């Protein structure tokens with residue numbers, strides 16, 4: 001097939017062509033906003049809710065401040081559980097040294113839930129600022145909190161109520177040694193709150209320590225992440241911020257394209273990405289971790305195939321109602337990198353037919369279909385299209401256009417990859433809204449040479465060992481060869 005015919009096909013099938021589109025000129029907000037219908041926006045526009053718990057003076061506020069500082073380009077609000085302390089009666093105020101501020105009943109959790117519900121539904125709320133000196137909420141003006149992309153809920157007992165916990169997308173427990181917490185508390189309460197040292201120590205032994213053991217420490221088990229040493233733990237905070245950024249980025253593209261599926265990010269997955277993206281990783285490790293990630297993506301992709309109900313009789317003589325796998329499948333790899341995904345597909349789908357497409361890629365625009373070998377009956381099969389990287393989207397559009405020309409319905413194609421650049425996602429999802437993309441991470445974009453950044457370099461060379469000497473990997477050489 002000549003390149004002119006392929007170009008015609010691309011023209012005919014794609015709404016917008018992003019060829020030559022780089023990060024420099026890309027203001028993602030301008031692309032995304034007009035495309036979101038109000039219904040879609042309401043459906044997905046939930047903020048990312050983070051809970052930060054830990055003992056008093058463990059460093060919760062410090063950790064939150066550091067996260068907020070690093071997420072400087074996101075809309076983040078901090079809501080403190082202190083703002084929801086119950087108002088004390090005159091009697092309680094008169095005997096305040098006998099009041100337990102560390103018991104779950106000290107907080108108005110209904111009011112907290114109400115405020116969070118409003119924020120999650122896009123409504124601004126007024127949250128009082130608590131005065132530790134007077135034990136009152138009306139000393140300072142209330143704080144108007146606007147709905148944001150990220151809401152951080154911080155407090156000693158923020159994981160105590162299951163209704164609050166269930167709302168959280170990420171739960172962090174700041175784990176600081178008890179002596180350090182006590183030392184900080186003494187300084188904070190005597191110097192910062194002008195309290196008497198004797199009263200501070202009495203409160204600690206009577207209420208603070210028992211409540212930590214009985215109510216706060218037992219909630220540590222709910223945490224997704226436990227941060228030892230609080231704000232001193234820069235590595236943990238960097239990882240958390242990266243994770244939030246990934247979630248927010250994916251969230252946005254998934255908002256626009258319902259045909260884009262990004263597999264749930266876990267620290268295992270991020271760990272594997274960290275290894276395969278590292279220019280110093282040896283070929284052996286690169287292949288090992290790329291294979292693990294590919295297997296995950298393939299398994300996830302197979303979950304999008306249609307199924308039929310099937311009942312079986314178990315050895316106990318009972319009926320199990322399950323499903324039967326979709327039988328008419330075909331893998332199609334985009335040579336050469338896509339071939340790295342074939343083994344995982346074969347391991348999951350016994351005897352699966354695998355076709356090939358070779359597209360010559362030179363710079364961004366010199367796309368030419370060089371070779372294709374597909375099963376005769378491909379039009380009757382569900383196709384799993386394989387290519388680990390979705391960059392500009394040009395190769396993918398060519399391959400998909402060819403499959404459609406061969407009679408494969410667009411909705412029968414699932415495109416599997418490890419990393420997608422937003423440009424490629426826009427191009428493929430807009431051109432083929434009924435196709436599904438399954439990927440494991442969305443990257444920032446493309447550089448001026450159309451390489452995905454941060455990316456992982458030339459996947460095929462790293463996987464098949466045709467890059468520079470494995471023992472002499474240097475960052476510069478990888479950057480040049482991507």
Ligand SMILES: Nc1ncnc2c1ncn2[C@@H]1O[C@H](COP(=O)(O)OP(=O)(O)O)[C@@H](O)[C@H]1O
Nearest residue numbers: 055056057058059060061062184188230231232
């Ligand atoms: N890593 C740290 N090193 C030294 N001091 C710290 C550290 N983290 C917090 N602090 C101090 O300890 C006190 C309590 O920290 P804060 O973050 O307010 O804890 P929390 O919100 O858990 O009560 C503050 O005075 C803070 O400046």
Ligand SMILES: Nc1ccn([C@@H]2O[C@H](COP(=O)(O)O)[C@@H](O)[C@H]2O)c(=O)n1
Nearest residue numbers: 055056057058101102132135155156208
């Ligand atoms: N009037 C009050 C209210 C609360 N406390 C103590 O504050 C601690 C919680 O604040 P963090 O910033 O450390 O999370 C808690 O241990 C309460 O005992 C107080 O002393 N006076």
Ligand SMILES: [Mg+2]
Nearest residue numbers: 060061062154
């Ligand atoms: Mg605090």
